[in-house]
Amino acid sequence: MTSKSHPTWLEIDLGAITNNCSHIVKDTGVTLMAIVKGDAYGYGAVEVSRAAVRGGASWLGVARFSEARVLRKRGIISPILVLGMVTPDEVDEAVASQVTLTLHSPESLQLYAARSREAGQPVNVHLKVDTGLGRLGILAEEVAPFTRQIQRAGGIIVDGIFSHLAVAEEVLHPLNNLQIRRFRQAVTATQENGVRPRWIHLANSAGAFFLPETRYNMVRVGNVVLGLRIRIEEPLPDCYRPVLVWKTRLASCRVLPGGWGVGYGKSYVTTGEELIGVVPVGYGDGLRRMSGNQVLIGGEKCPVVGRLSLDQLTVRLPRPYPMGEEVVLIGKQGEASIGVHDLAALYGTSQVDITTHIHSRVPRVFIG
Numbered sequence: 528m529t530s531k532s533h534p535t536w537l538e539i540d541l542g543a544i545t546n547n548c549s550h551i552v553k554d555t556g557v558t559l560m561a562i563v564k565g566d567a568y569g570y571g572a573v574e575v576s577r578a579a580v581r582g583g584a585s586w587l588g589v590a591r592f593s594e595a596r597v598l599r600k601r602g603i604i605s606p607i608l609v610l611g612m613v614t615p616d617e618v619d620e621a622v623a624s625q626v627t628l629t630l631h632s633p634e635s636l637q638l639y640a641a642r643s644r645e646a647g648q649p650v651n652v653h654l655k656v657d658t659g660l661g662r663l664g665i666l667a668e669e670v671a672p673f674t675r676q677i678q679r680a681g682g683i684i685v686d687g688i689f690s691h692l693a694v695a696e697e698v699l700h701p702l703n704n705l706q707i708r709r710f711r712q713a714v715t716a717t718q719e720n721g722v723r724p725r726w727i728h729l730a731n732s733a734g735a736f737f738l739p740e741t742r743y744n745m746v747r748v749g750n751v752v753l754g755l756r757i758r759i760e761e762p763l764p765d766c767y768r769p770v771l772v773w774k775t776r777l778a779s780c781r782v783l784p785g786g787w788g789v790g791y792g793k794s795y796v797t798t799g800e801e802l803i804g805v806v807p808v809g810y811g812d813g814l815r816r817m818s819g820n821q822v823l824i825g826g827e828k829c830p831v832v833g834r835l836s837l838d839q840l841t842v843r844l845p846r847p848y849p850m851g852e853e854v855v856l857i858g859k860q861g862e863a864s865i866g867v868h869d870l871a872a873l874y875g876t877s878q879v880d881i882t883t884h885i886h887s888r889v890p891r892v893f894i895g
């Protein structure tokens with residue numbers, strides 16, 4: 528597929544992913560689990576995983592078993608951890624395909640132990656501790672009795688122990704130290720009860736870079752693998768490269784008379800004669816139907832005017848451009864750029880909320 532075959536497409540720079548991973552490994556000095564859940568935040572899990580492994584990622588992390596299955600079917604043999612819940616039906620296939628599961632509750636222990644007895648095969652798990660995010664996990668003070676329960680149940684190999692940080696991008700937040708303390712307590716509790724998990728991991732991107740004591744022997748990184756910022760107002764160090772460019776082409780460029788309505792609801796009205804361009808991208812592709820959107824044309828930011836449609840948007844242009852002129856929605860053009868962080872700031876949300884909402888009808892073109 529080439530960029531000529533579609534009106535709009537994403538370019539994913541796999542070389543940048545490999546580069547980012549090798550820098551993460553170098554900067555943190557520990558094993559990297561590249562987080563590729565949610566189709567690698569919308570970038571394409573299989574290609575991102577391969578590029579991350581080339582850059583030195585030893586593990587891959589997904590949210591659901593179905594995501595791990597796709598990676599295995601495409602020949603990816605790296606260790607994979609499913610971070611979220613699995614259904615009873617999925618456990619056997621997970622074990623058979625050597626996918627590591629998250630043990631996060633007495634119910635999941637019962638399920639895994641039962642499937643292990645049935646299959647006559649051990650289930651590999653990482654034990655999840657809730658140190659203050661309040662999502663999945665065993666409370667730190669319950670880890671000691673829970674570890675004894677694991678051993679009584681049998682058939683479970685605790686290959687790792689982990690927890691997840693709630694506010695690591697706010698370095699000085701008191702919850703960070705509390706989570707670190709509870710996690711240490713949990714790790715000690717497993718060891719004192721005869722279980723020595725090989726992998727100990729607490730850090731996401733923010734922990735890995737802002738709180739070095741959360742690295743232990745593995746970091747779980749999603750954002751920085753993709754060159755996304757940790758804090759949207761703060762650029763990453765120069766060695767980390769953005770991965771995603773969203774491009775399209777101008778569909779039309781016309782002079783409209785003064786007082787002409789543009790967009791549904793006559794949401795914009797020209798003040799005099801204005802050059803209005805039509806771009807074949809709308810809210811059905813993942814942009815939001817709110818004001819303040821901009822696009823890059825001819826190396827300049829141009830304001831989106833009128834309400835976004837499902838498949839199209841309208842922009843006010845400073846000069847005429849031919850049909851087919853390159854338009855950038857995310858990325859650089861000349862000296863101008865719009866980052867995922869800019870859209871996240873505009874929409875008041877996270878960068879991953881932006882990238883995971885770029886619709887699958889926008890083809891991903893992999894470069895490098």
Ligand SMILES: *Cc1c(COP(=O)(O)O)cnc(C)c1O
Nearest residue numbers: 562610691731732747748749750
């Ligand atoms: C998504 C996720 C991560 C990755 O977080 P980033 O901020 O993208 O690095 C790490 N750990 C868990 C448990 C996650 O769910």
